[in-house]
Amino acid sequence: MTAITFPYVTKALKVEQRLSTFYVAVLPAELLLQVAASDTMRAIMKPDGDGYELKGTQRLMQDKRLTEISAYINRVDSSFPNSIIIAANYDLESGFDQGELEYIREEDTGTPVADSRVWSIEESDNGCHTLTIPTSDKLAAVIDGQHRLFSFARAEPEAMQSMDLLCSIFIDLPKALQAQIFATINSNQKKVDRSLTYELFGYNVSDEEEKYWTPDKLAVFLARKLATDHESPLRGRIMVAPKRDKALDKLAAEADWKVSTAVVVDGVLRLFSSNPKRDANAMRKGKANPRKVLRDGPKDRSPLRDVYIEENDALIYKMVLNYLRACESVFWKEAKADSFILRTIGVQAVFDILRQLAGQSLADRNISEDYFSSKLKGANEIDFSEDRFKNPSGSGRTYIRKVIEEAIGLNA
Numbered sequence: 001m002t003a004i005t006f007p008y009v010t011k012a013l014k015v016e017q018r019l020s021t022f023y024v025a026v027l028p029a030e031l032l033l034q035v036a037a038s039d040t041m042r043a044i045m046k047p048d049g050d051g052y053e054l055k056g057t058q059r060l061m062q063d064k065r066l067t068e069i070s071a072y073i074n075r076v077d078s079s080f081p082n083s084i085i086i087a088a089n090y091d092l093e094s095g096f097d098q099g100e101l102e103y104i105r106e107e108d109t110g111t112p113v114a115d116s117r118v119w120s121i122e123e124s125d126n127g128c129h130t131l132t133i134p135t136s137d138k139l140a141a142v143i144d145g146q147h148r149l150f151s152f153a154r155a156e157p158e159a160m161q162s163m164d165l166l167c168s169i170f171i172d173l174p175k176a177l178q179a180q181i182f183a184t185i186n187s188n189q190k191k192v193d194r195s196l197t198y199e200l201f202g203y204n205v206s207d208e209e210e211k212y213w214t215p216d217k218l219a220v221f222l223a224r225k226l227a228t229d230h231e232s233p234l235r236g237r238i239m240v241a242p243k244r245d246k247a248l249d250k251l252a253a254e255a256d257w258k259v260s261t262a263v264v265v266d267g268v269l270r271l272f273s274s275n276p277k278r279d280a281n282a283m284r285k286g287k288a289n290p291r292k293v294l295r296d297g298p299k300d301r302s303p304l305r306d307v308y309i310e311e312n313d314a315l316i317y318k319m320v321l322n323y324l325r326a327c328e329s330v331f332w333k334e335a336k337a338d339s340f341i342l343r344t345i346g347v348q349a350v351f352d353i354l355r356q357l358a359g360q361s362l363a364d365r366n367i368s369e370d371y372f373s374s375k376l377k378g379a380n381e382i383d384f385s386e387d388r389f390k391n392p393s394g395s396g397r398t399y400i401r402k403v404i405e406e407a408i409g410l411n412a
Contacts, residue, residue: 004031004136012121012131012169020177021239022170023121024083025131029152029163036086037138038146043153052153069151074159083166084145085181087173088119091139095216095277097172098139100266103348103394112395121171131169143170143182172262175276176220211290211311214280215273216265218308222317223264232321233328238264257332257342267351268320271358272308274300303358319367323354326372330380340400341384345391349400356410379407 012025033043033052043052072078089098096104102113117137122130142149152160170178213221227238237258273279275298282297283289291309294300302308307315327350331341340346357375361367382403389400405411 004028004034006133006135008133010131012129013127014121014123014129015168019181020170020173022168023129023131025167025169026164027167028161029149029165030161031133032084032086032140032149032165032167033153033160034136035133035138036084036140036142036149037092038142043150051157065147066151066154069147070154073151073155073163078159078163080148080163080165082145082148083168084149085143085168085170086140087143087170087178088133088140089172090141090175090178091277092141093277094275095175095273095280096266096269097174097262099172099394100270103397104270106394106398116394119169119171140169141175141178143178172260174220174262174265175216177261208288210313211292212283212288213291213313214283215269215276215308216280218272218313218316219265219269219276220261222268222313222320223261225317226264226321226324227261229321231325233324233332234259234264259344259347263344263347263351267348267354268316270302270351270355271316271320272302272304274302303355303362307362315367319358319361320354322367322369323357323372324350325369326376329373330376331384336383336385339384340389340396341382345394345397346384346389346400348397349404352397352401353404353408353410356405376404376408378409379404382407 008031010025010027012023015022015024034045036043045052091098091101094101099116099118102116102118106112115134117135117139119134119139120132122132124130149165152163170181173181210218223238226232226234227236229235238261239258269276278298279294279300282293283291285293291311294309304316304319331346331350335341341350353376357372361371364371384400389396389403391399
């Protein structure tokens with residue numbers, strides 16, 4: 001067998017469905033053991049490099065089933081035609097997607113990330129796209145098929161190393177939507193407790209009271225509301241797709257530009273949580289706890305942290321809505337078709353500015369559209385279609401943000 005090296009590059013097919021765009025690829029089972037993990041289990045290579053050990057809490061994993069499947073893998077006639085479903089670029093420790101996490105680190109350190117760990121898709125005109133997996137770091141969250149996948153860690157090395165697996169790969173999929181996909185698949189099967197399918201992802205099956213909503217669940221809820229609200233400038237413009245999907249760039253060059261759900265979720269989420277995974281763990285420790293439990297947790301300087309803990313979701317939504325309406329008039333309404341303020345990095349930069357304005361808005365007790373328009377008006381003459389803005393990367397986002405900051409006097 002050829003040793004697996006990184007970056008690992010392979011071909012993938014794009015599948016567009018109503019919930020989301022995803023990609024289908026064939027990946028070696030051994031590679032998946034290296035890059036994939038769930039909140040309950042992961043495979044860790046032994047120190048001597050000979051085989052794998054399973055780590056993690058196994059309360060939702062059936063040990064007997066793992067053994068049975070591994071015995072089947074060892075057979076000469078074993079076959080797994082169903083796909084393993086994974087969400088790439090999800091950081092299990094922080095709850096942010098990897099691209100956002102790298103940007104946060106750049107903000108904190110002032111130093112660009114030298115080697116990005118972000119999984120990426122390069123699309124081609126013939127429909128056979130290219131998937132690049134930069135490292136063996138565990139950035140692929142297993143949505144469905146974890147018993148099948150992690151059984152390979154117990155299989156004979158020859159069997160494990162000789163098997164390829166069909167994979168359905170979602171890029172930059174928020175955690176709450178991962179839970180939705182998992183629950184939809186598994187709750188339709190016999191003898192599967194629907195509540196357990198959500199517990200695996202940290203969510204309850206029934207509609208929870210809002211006071212129990214974790215930060216990421218609230219962020220997804222608000223993003224969906226922004227996608228449908230008649231007053232929202234993002235109505236019809238939010239799609240579940242990778243942040244780096246070139247189709248978004250193409251759409252952004254047209255009159256009816258669009259942006260990914262992940263961009264909006266991350267932008268909203270950072271208003272009230274700097275570590276959504278940590279917050280979710282605190283709210284699910286032992287039992288479901290309300291948001292107020294976070295008052296006793298680690299310090300979090302997110303500008304709307306107290307508003308979130310106080311369960312004033314209406315204020316958060318109204319602030320975001322009015323800010324985006326101001327952005328529509330200042331940035332988006334008259335933007336040229338090729339303007340980068342309509343691209344992923346432009347919308348991300350706009351949310352970065354909101355994070356800086358939100359605290360002062362609260363202090364001024366003013367979250368009106370006029371308030372934000374007055375704050376942003378100094379930037380209304382910037383032409384984001386100029387060549388200096390055409391850098392579709394994290395540094396491009398930083399540059400757009402800094403130009404806006406300078407124009408509106410945030411750094412004065």
